[in-house]
Structures are given as structure tokens and as C-alpha cells.
Amino acid sequence: MSEELTLESLELKKDLDKMTQKELRELCIEKITQITGASGMSKEELLPAIKEVLGIEEEEEPKNPFKEQIVIVKKDIASLREKKTSTTDRTQREILRKKINRLKKRSRRLAAASV
The missing domain is CATH 1.10.720 (Transcription Termination Factor Rho, Rna-binding Domain; Chain A, Domain 1)
Structure with a gap:
């Protein structure tokens, strides 16, 4: 070029x-x-x-103080998803779905809090 x-x-x-x-x-x-x-x-x-x-200089981006908490929440989400796919009980799946939904909201709030 x-x-x-x-x-x-x-x-x-x-x-x-x-x-x-x-x-x-x-x-x-x-x-x-x-x-x-x-x-x-x-x-x-x-x-x-x-x-x-x-030719862009790498600027030091601020670290998220909640990084460890976000990682823990995402691991919890992954484990709940596994449970959700393995269960056949409809009410149990619904409960797990709601827990996953709450944890996802929590991780988003933690990520936004650092900005």
C-alpha cells in the first residue's frame, strides 16, 4: 500500500x-x-x-475495581446455566432463569460502576 x-x-x-x-x-x-x-x-x-x-500509543486504561466480583458472578451464571439445561422440572428452570437474570444485571451494574 x-x-x-x-x-x-x-x-x-x-x-x-x-x-x-x-x-x-x-x-x-x-x-x-x-x-x-x-x-x-x-x-x-x-x-x-x-x-x-x-501508530497509536497504548494509553493506560483504569482498572475495574470490581473485576474479581464480576468474574465470580459470571462463574455463578455459568454454573446456573449448566443446572438449568440439566433439569427437567419446569418450575426449577424458571427459578434458575430468574437467578441468572439477576446475576447478569448485577454484573452489568458492577461493570458500569467503574466507568
Whole structure:
């Protein structure tokens, strides 16, 4: 490519940090050909590589003080989902569904509280 790559020239609809792993891979494959092996990279590997090619300095983002709590809540959600799929009792599934719903709301509130 003869032109210099910039964020403006890529015409992204979302912020790089908010893009999914699939979107970042497609971006690398279609528009940023300097990055090789993008199809096998995770999001944590893709973001720094893309920012390096575009010349973006990595700013120190604030850590979420509730990160550990969010991880615990998400593990609880996963275990409740397993129980929900294994049970045949309709009322028990409904109870588990409501618990999952409450935990999801809680994790979202914890994530939003840090911002």
C-alpha cells in the first residue's frame, strides 16, 4: 500500500477496543495486510498489533475495581446455566432463569460502576 494507514482512512464504525475478535480479524485480513497470522490471534494479541501498525500509543486504561466480583458472578451464571439445561422440572428452570437474570444485571451494574 502506498498510502499511510490511519484510523480515519480505515473508516471504522466502532472504537478498536469495543470491536469483537471477529471484527478485528476481518479488519486485519481486509484492510491491514501488514499483520500476518491475524486469523489465529486472540483479541488481546490483535489490539496491540493493530495499534502498533496504526501508530497509536497504548494509553493506560483504569482498572475495574470490581473485576474479581464480576468474574465470580459470571462463574455463578455459568454454573446456573449448566443446572438449568440439566433439569427437567419446569418450575426449577424458571427459578434458575430468574437467578441468572439477576446475576447478569448485577454484573452489568458492577461493570458500569467503574466507568
